[in-house]
Amino acid sequence: MNKILENIFETKKFTNSKNQTIYIHSETRKEQCEYLQNIIKTNNFKKSIEIGFAFGISTFAITEEIVNNGGSHLVIDKFQHSDWNSDGIDLVNQAGYTEKIEYFEEFCYVVLPSLLEKGRKFDFAYIDSTKQFDWLLVNFFYIDKLLEINGMIVFDDVSFPGIRKLLRYISQFPNYKVHSQNPSNNRISQLRKLAKFLKLLPYHHKLLSIEILKPDFDLGINSHCVVIQKINNDTRNWDWHVSF
Numbered sequence: 001m002n003k004i005l006e007n008i009f010e011t012k013k014f015t016n017s018k019n020q021t022i023y024i025h026s027e028t029r030k031e032q033c034e035y036l037q038n039i040i041k042t043n044n045f046k047k048s049i050e051i052g053f054a055f056g057i058s059t060f061a062i063t064e065e066i067v068n069n070g071g072s073h074l075v076i077d078k079f080q081h082s083d084w085n086s087d088g089i090d091l092v093n094q095a096g097y098t099e100k101i102e103y104f105e106e107f108c109y110v111v112l113p114s115l116l117e118k119g120r121k122f123d124f125a126y127i128d129s130t131k132q133f134d135w136l137l138v139n140f141f142y143i144d145k146l147l148e149i150n151g152m153i154v155f156d157d158v159s160f161p162g163i164r165k166l167l168r169y170i171s172q173f174p175n176y177k178v179h180s181q182n183p184s185n186n187r188i189s190q191l192r193k194l195a196k197f198l199k200l201l202p203y204h205h206k207l208l209s210i211e212i213l214k215p216d217f218d219l220g221i222n223s224h225c226v227v228i229q230k231i232n233n234d235t236r237n238w239d240w241h242v243s244f
């Protein structure tokens, strides 16, 4: 990992170009950044997209590895100037990545369709922005169409209920598989053991919630950070549905 980034993780701060000390928060943890870097390196990904810039910590980590592979990065965040004092941009400029990052200060529902219209393609996506189901479903809808086959989408904060619910749905798409989690898929809960017996009851599918009938653990999403991989084009029938 780049020494500047290592130092930021150690001190939890950096100095911006206006000589202000910026104390970081809301950032992707070091271990998770290394996990992202390892995925990018192993798969030789070159075209990455990210939603959620903040102080630019994950952007820095992703760009470092993407640039090592000869690629470039694109990041979307509506609030970089208004909420983050442009310090994310400042940091990645200091790191020397100005030419390697495209930045859109706009809402994702505006940027993503415009990228599709331009015929852009990506092989790696990191989503760490709002935690609302509907916003993230729209993000996924477009990123899926922008993603190369074998490309991966990484969701942070899967412990938030809106994101967990979304993952319950999309992890069951026939053209996706759960690639991995960080930390690895958590332990089976006691509830699941109980559900095994409750499932013997008549009408159990009406009596038990879908979360019990189909636990997060079994879907491979019982973690904080989940990576899904697109293994094919979407060939679902118009009436395809799955309980989630």
Ligand SMILES: C[S@@+](CC[C@H](N)C(=O)[O-])C[C@H]1O[C@@H](n2cnc3c(N)ncnc32)[C@H](O)[C@@H]1O
Pocket: 026, 027, 028, 051, 052, 053, 054, 055, 056, 057, 058, 059, 076, 077, 078, 079, 080, 083, 084, 106, 107, 108, 128, 129, 130, 135
């Ligand atoms: C948790 S922070 C991202 C942290 C960053 N990934 C890192 O590791 O340093 C969430 C970011 O999402 C942005 N955000 C929130 N809602 C958004 C939206 N609807 N579209 C785009 N970005 C959004 C916020 O401005 C904030 O920068």
